[in-house]
Amino acid sequence: MATVDKITYSLWLEKEWDKLIIEGKKSLDHGIDFYYLRVRMGIAYFEKQNYHQSIRHFEKAYAVNSVETFLKEYLYYSYLYSGRQTEAEILAATFSWQLKEKIGIKENNLIDQLDFTYNSGFIANPSVTNKYSINIDSQKNGAQYISKGHHYFNLSLKHSLNPKISIFHAYSYIAKTSFVYSQQGGIFSSNPDYKTSLHQYYLSGNARLAKGLNMLLGLHYINIRYPVEVTDFRQGQNRITTQTFSENDIVSFVSIYRNFSYFTLGASFYYAGLNNARQIQGDFLLTLYPLGNLNLYTVSTVSYQSETNSGDRSQNRLIFDQLMGFKLTSRIWIEGYGSLGDMHNFLRNDGFVVYNGTDIIKRRYGGRLILPLKPAFKIRFDYSMLAYESSFIPALPDHNIYNTIQYTNHSITGGIIWNY
Numbered sequence: 001m002a003t004v005d006k007i008t009y010s011l012w013l014e015k016e017w018d019k020l021i022i023e024g025k026k027s028l029d030h031g032i033d034f035y036y037l038r039v040r041m042g043i044a045y046f047e048k049q050n051y052h053q054s055i056r057h058f059e060k061a062y063a064v065n066s067v068e069t070f071l072k073e074y075l076y077y078s079y080l081y082s083g084r085q086t087e088a089e090i091l092a093a094t095f096s097w098q099l100k101e102k103i104g105i106k107e108n109n110l111i112d113q114l115d116f117t118y119n120s121g122f123i124a125n126p127s128v129t130n131k132y133s134i135n136i137d138s139q140k141n142g143a144q145y146i147s148k149g150h151h152y153f154n155l156s157l158k159h160s161l162n163p164k165i166s167i168f169h170a171y172s173y174i175a176k177t178s179f180v181y182s183q184q185g186g187i188f189s190s191n192p193d194y195k196t197s198l199h200q201y202y203l204s205g206n207a208r209l210a211k212g213l214n215m216l217l218g219l220h221y222i223n224i225r226y227p228v229e230v231t232d233f234r235q236g237q238n239r240i241t242t243q244t245f246s247e248n249d250i251v252s253f254v255s256i257y258r259n260f261s262y263f264t265l266g267a268s269f270y271y272a273g274l275n276n277a278r279q280i281q282g283d284f285l286l287t288l289y290p291l292g293n294l295n296l297y298t299v300s301t302v303s304y305q306s307e308t309n310s311g312d313r314s315q316n317r318l319i320f321d322q323l324m325g326f327k328l329t330s331r332i333w334i335e336g337y338g339s340l341g342d343m344h345n346f347l348r349n350d351g352f353v354v355y356n357g358t359d360i361i362k363r364r365y366g367g368r369l370i371l372p373l374k375p376a377f378k379i380r381f382d383y384s385m386l387a388y389e390s391s392f393i394p395a396l397p398d399h400n401i402y403n404t405i406q407y408t409n410h411s412i413t414g415g416i417i418w419n420y
Contacts, residue, residue, distance in 0.1 A: 004032050008040050017044040035064045039071060046074060050292035051082040052261045069099055076103070083294055084259060086208045090163040109420045112166070113158035117415035119382075122149040124408040129179035129192060134392065134403045136183075141395040142402075143182040145194075145358040147388065147409060150176040156202075164208040168218075170352070172200040178358075181392075199223040202352055204253075212259035220251035220351045222274075249274045253351040255283075263288050274345040274356045281305040281347055295327040307345060313397060317342045325368075333370040337384075339363065363387040366411070376420065382413035 004027045011020040024041040027033070042057035058075040065071065072095060079088035092105050100107070123129070129146050156170035180194040204218030224247045255268040266285035273279070285301045303319040319341030328334050343361040347354055355361055366384025373379065386409045392402035 001032055001034060005034070005036065008037055012040045012043065015047070017047050020044040021048075033060075035061055038064075042074060042078075045292070046078060049081075049295065051078045052289060052292035054078045054292075055082060055084075056261060066094075069096070073099065073103065081293060082289070084212075086164070086166075086206070086214060087211065089160065090208065093163045106420065110159070111157055111420055112160050113156075113420065114418045115154070115156040115158075115170075115415060117152070117154040117156075117413060119152035119154075119411060119413040120150070121147075121152075121386075121409050121411040123147070124385075124410055128405065128407045132179065132181060132190070132405075134181060136392060136402050138183065138186050138188070140402075141184050142393050143180060143395075144390060144392040144403060144405075146179040146390045146405065146407065147357055147359055148177045148179055148193075149409075150174055166206045168202075168204050168206070170200075170202045172198070172202070174198040174200070184395075194227075196224065196226040198225070200354075204350060204352075214257045216253070216255040216257075216350055218253055218351060220253075220354060222249040222251070222354065222356065223247075224249065249356070251347060251351045251354060253347070255350050257285075262290065262292060268350060270347045270351060272345070272347065272354075274354070275358075277307050277309040277345060279305060279307045279345050279347070294325075297325050299323040301348075303341075303346070303348075305346060309397065313399075317344070317346075319343055319346065321348070331371060331373070333372075335368040335370070336366070337368070338365045358393065359388045359390045361386050362389050362406075376418060378417050380413075380415045380417070382411075382415075384411045384413075385409075386411060 004023070007023055008020055008027075011023060020040060021044050024037055024044070027037060038057045038061035042054045042061060045051070045054035045057065055075070055078045058071060058078055061071055062075055072091065076088050076091050079085075079091065092100065092103075095103075095105065123146075129148060132146070134144070152172065152174050154170055154172040156168065158166060158168045160166045174197065176196045176198070178194045178196065179190070179192050181190045182188075200223070201221045202218070204216050206214055206216050208214050225244055227242050228245050249272070251270060251272040251274070253268055253270045255266060257264055257266040264287040266283070266287070268283040268285070270279065270281040272281070281303060283301055283303045285299065288298045290296055299322070301321040303321070305317045305319070306314060307317070308314045319339060321337065321339040323335060323337040325333060325335035340363055343355045343364070345356055346361070364384060364386050366382060368380060368382045370380045371378060388407050388409060390405045390407065394402070
């Protein structure tokens with residue numbers, strides 16, 4: 001042990017991190033393990049920016065000596081730089097006021113994070129609606145919707161009740177414009193600017209159950225408002241008025257995430273009642289950190305959804321989503337993503353994102369630019385292309401598909417995030 005201590009101490013002084021790691025691995029393989037060996041290996045991996053491995057060694061050292069201030073600081077930043085915010089906050093609760101002041105940890109914040117997002121979507125080819133045509137039995141009642149564009153506003157807040165429990169909630173407003181064709185009793189009509197609006201409130205709670213194990217519970221409330229022309233017979237005449245109708249939908253979910261070295265496993269279960277149907281959905285997620293940090297990561301998600309409508313007709317869907325992100329410079333992160341599968345009344349990101357439009361999203365591709373301008377402030381820009389499929393929806397559902405139209409929408413997002 002004395003020889004290993006001398007060699008690794010010398011390599012630590014000389015900042016020969018690669019050689020120190022090699023020597024440390026040899027020692028551990030031969031059953032030689034002691035406090036300062038773990039500390040030095042943790043520092044070596046930290047300097048190599050492999051924070052997943054530095055956590056492993058710092059935790060071993062911390063189990064032997066939990067008093068050393070420098071060790072706490074190294075372990076705190078290892079958690080933080082590997083994306084394990086909850087573990088960092090739990091450890092920070094044990095810090096002295098001097099260490100908290102040095103690092104800049106603020107206590108008793110009313111708000112931990114504020115996020116404001118704006119999104120705009122628009123149809124790529126306006127001729128899809130301008131030259132709309134349909135060939136269907138005139139006595140078949142129903143309607144067809146084509147999404148032309150929308151404006152989305154979101155304000156999100158995060159609060160920490162204690163280091164192990166936090167709450168995230170958000171209010172969103174969507175103003176949407178659609179093209180609508182309808183036929184009722186042999187009477188045909190179309191509205192190129194059909195306006196609907198949505199008010200949404202999202203609430204989730206995160207609880208740290210054990211080291212590296214987190215559970216999320218939450219719900220997403222959606223209020224949909226849409227105009228309907230109502231015919232009223234008065235004094236021998238038909239009078240047509242427009243009235244605003246309102247419907248309420250609820251999404252509930254539970255998610256479990258388990259952190260390991262170099263990867264995270266996750267699973268989500270959703271139960272929802274969107275658009276007069278019932279949805280049950282399960283997500284299985286794998287996040288990889290090949291370099292042991294946030295400089296390169298991939299997130300793969302497989303979703304299985306079973307939907308039953310009011311006529312007891314059941315549909316099963318399988319959706320795959322892939323995201324890859326990397327650090328381009330010290331101030332720029334880039335992400336690319338794509339989704340394949342029929343996304344209809346579909347849920348993503350622990351129920352925060354809900355695709356509840358009448359059309360089916362067949363594919364989704366996009367990219368994101370993240371700019372951390374300051375440690376507590378960052379902005380992001382996002383572009384995505386969505387391939388839609390619209391069809392005529394009969395008032396009395398059957399098993400046929402009518403007047404299928406393929407079209408594409410563009411979506412542009414900008415957002416700012418403050419961490420307090």
